[in-house]
Amino acid sequence: MADNTGAVKTGSIAPQTGKTGKRGPGRQGPSWPTHLALIVAVLIISTPLIFALIKSTQASSQVISPNMLPGTSFVDNLSSIWVEAKLGRYMLNSTIVAISVTTGKTILALMAALAFVYFRFPLKGAAFTLVLLSLMLPTEVLIIALFDFVSRDLKWANTFAAIIVPFLASATGTFLFRQHFLNIPTSLADAARIDGCGPLRYLTRILIPMSWNTIGALAVIQFVYAWDQYIWPLVIVQQDDKQVVQVGLRKLIEVGGQTDWGAVMAGAIITMLPPLIVFTLLQEQFSRGFALSEDK
Numbered sequence: 001m002a003d004n005t006g007a008v009k010t011g012s013i014a015p016q017t018g019k020t021g022k023r024g025p026g027r028q029g030p031s032w033p034t035h036l037a038l039i040v041a042v043l044i045i046s047t048p049l050i051f052a053l054i055k056s057t058q059a060s061s062q063v064i065s066p067n068m069l070p071g072t073s074f075v076d077n078l079s080s081i082w083v084e085a086k087l088g089r090y091m092l093n094s095t096i097v098a099i100s101v102t103t104g105k106t107i108l109a110l111m112a113a114l115a116f117v118y119f120r121f122p123l124k125g126a127a128f129t130l131v132l133l134s135l136m137l138p139t140e141v142l143i144i145a146l147f148d149f150v151s152r153d154l155k156w157a158n159t160f161a162a163i164i165v166p167f168l169a170s171a172t173g174t175f176l177f178r179q180h181f182l183n184i185p186t187s188l189a190d191a192a193r194i195d196g197c198g199p200l201r202y203l204t205r206i207l208i209p210m211s212w213n214t215i216g217a218l219a220v221i222q223f224v225y226a227w228d229q230y231i232w233p234l235v236i237v238q239q240d241d242k243q244v245v246q247v248g249l250r251k252l253i254e255v256g257g258q259t260d261w262g263a264v265m266a267g268a269i270i271t272m273l274p275p276l277i278v279f280t281l282l283q284e285q286f287s288r289g290f291a292l293s294e295d296k
Contacts, residue, residue, distance in 0.1 A: 049272075056265035063261040077266035081252060086240060087267050090248030093160075094227055095274065097244060100164045101226035102219050109173025109218065110211075114203050116174070117181040118189060128178070134171045139232060147235055162236045163244070167226065173218050176289075180214045181207065216285025224275045245271050 055063050056078075058071035081087045115121075116128055139146075146166060156162040184207070192202045208215070230246040237243050249271060252264045279286065 052265045052268050055262060056269050058262050060260045060262050063265070073262060074266055077260070077263040078270065080260070081263045081267045085248070085252055085263070085267070087245070087248060087270070089241065090243060090245040091271065091274070093242060094245040096160060097163050097229070098223050098226040098274070100160070101167050102222045104164070104168040105170040105173050105222050106215060106218060108168055109170045109177050110203060110208070112174040113177030113181055114199060114207070116178050118199065131171045131174055143232065143235065150236060158237055158239045158242055160242060163229065163233055170222065172221070176214055176218055177211065180211055184210065213285045213288040216282040217289025220279050220282050220286045223278050227275050
């Protein structure tokens with residue numbers, strides 16, 4: 001009896017330890033083709049960045065050559081545009097604009113989503129439909145009317161308000177927060193209302209602590225969007241001390257003249273760092289904010 005039991009135990013253990021040489025039902029074959037395809041895709045996507053990084057370290061005379069070896073002129077290239085081309089000032093302006101737009105959009109989107117989910121008012125469905133329809137109107141379509149309104153009526157030309165205020169409303173943020181709030185049980189809002197919790201207190205004490213992942217995801221999107229603004233600042237701002245970094249980089253490229261491409265590449269690399277830092281810090285919230293399933 002003991003021998004038969006031992007044989008049964010040995011037979012049940014062998015497939016799990018791999019002593020029989022057979023794969024278990026959950027095991028898969030080698031995935032090197034997948035890894036190879038992913039490596040090739042990453043290299044293709046990162047080729048412009050690698051090219052810019054290498055050329056930013058070369059002198060101006062070497063940039064136009066086919067030489068793809070790193071040089072030693074990165075510090076010189078960066079110093080020449082940081083002071084002479086006012087890249088530091090442009091990056092400061094873009095930082096102010098990006099932080100202001102991100103903060104304002106997040107706050108307004110939270111309050112708008114709170115109204116659409118927890119308040120009853122006439123034509124609420126039609127109002128939300130109009131919010132979604134605004135996603136189909138790019139800034140370029142409205143740029144003439146917006147320029148006339150901001151510059152002539154509001155007298156905001158060459159100010160930070162002209163770059164910040166028109167972009168504070170976010171249909172994307174309102175939609176994301178509304179969908180997130182709809183997944184929160186209504187019994188929680190009823191319990192808070194019974195305890196005397198007002199709408200703003202319910203938002204700040206309950207909804208926001210439960211929405212950090214969505215807030216982080218929206219913050220990444222809006223920061224990158226505000227940092228990459230080009231057309232509208234180019235139109236509405238004419239003074240260099242209020243200009244953003246994307247327009248500042250464009251001014252480094254001389255039309256019909258000699259362009260220091262090494263300095264331009266160094267400026268492009270430095271300009272990528274703030275969005276990269278924001279995405280790195282909020283990467284976990286960004287991934288969870290757009291997850292298809294909720295973490296239990």
